[in-house]
Amino acid sequence: MSRIDCLDAYCYGYLTSLFRWLSFAALLPARLAKRYWAAQLFHKLFVWDCECRAMRRETFLAKPGQVERKWLIADAEGQILGRMATQIATVLMGKHKPTYTPHVDCGDYVIVTNAAKVAMTGRKGEQKFKKSFSGYPGGLRLRTFDEIREKHPERLVEDAVRRMLPKGPLGRDMYRKLKVYAGTDHPHTAQQPETLEL
């Protein structure tokens, strides 16, 4: 967009709003055209309109229906849980695209395979706990990461990614694009996923 174009648009905005104001003023019944009312209208139709046009938004904003979403597949085997989760979360949010728009879900779908074989540094499997509190006295339950992995092989990856996503309806939508599987099999071959480099 060159400067001349911007100037043109600016003048055009002034002229159209001037015309609009004139035609509108002619239609107004006399008793409505009191001072504050007229001033307000004038501001809304003329000044405000021109300001808006002068500050015309040139920044691209994605529309919810027009976002193109790819399917990506990541192999979690031997990957470090948190480091992998940040990358996956970035893709789910769409922050890896130059068209990223904060109020629109523009991320891709991510399939994670081998989630049961995800790695952690140090002895976090035995030492790091997930807490849950039932609300009753003495109702605190501590489970190590290893215990969780044994019972729900997908949960470590799911939890790690979900807690890195924004909280709210949009964040939940983003989370629904994540598909985690304990083994190598997944039912999304029809989507022809591309590999996500980790």
Added chain:
Amino acid sequence: MPRVRKGSARTKARKKLLREARGYYGTKSRHKQQAKVALMRAGRNAFRDRRRRKRDFRRLWITRISAACRMRGMRYSQFINGAQLAGVLLNRKMLSQLAIDDPAAFDAIAEMAKASSTAQPAKA
């Protein structure tokens, strides 16, 4: 002093207030007190957000440029450092739009930036 009666002035004031609050949700567009509070808040938020908008958009452009740089194996900080040293006069808004509308042009700028950047090269 003659005694002043407020009747019509009050009605007028209320009507003016409610006209301003037209389209608000529920009682905020119907009751004087609620409309008054809502209008004050609206004005305050609008004032604050006109200033905030400038920051918000700059943040968005930077996020987008960062994404575009990472697609080309660079970091945002390296890119801006290199672009400045190479004498690129485009601002962040223009750069982010280029990355969307004209990726080839952004490629060229990224190359220039890479060549003149003084930063350490990015890890893979």
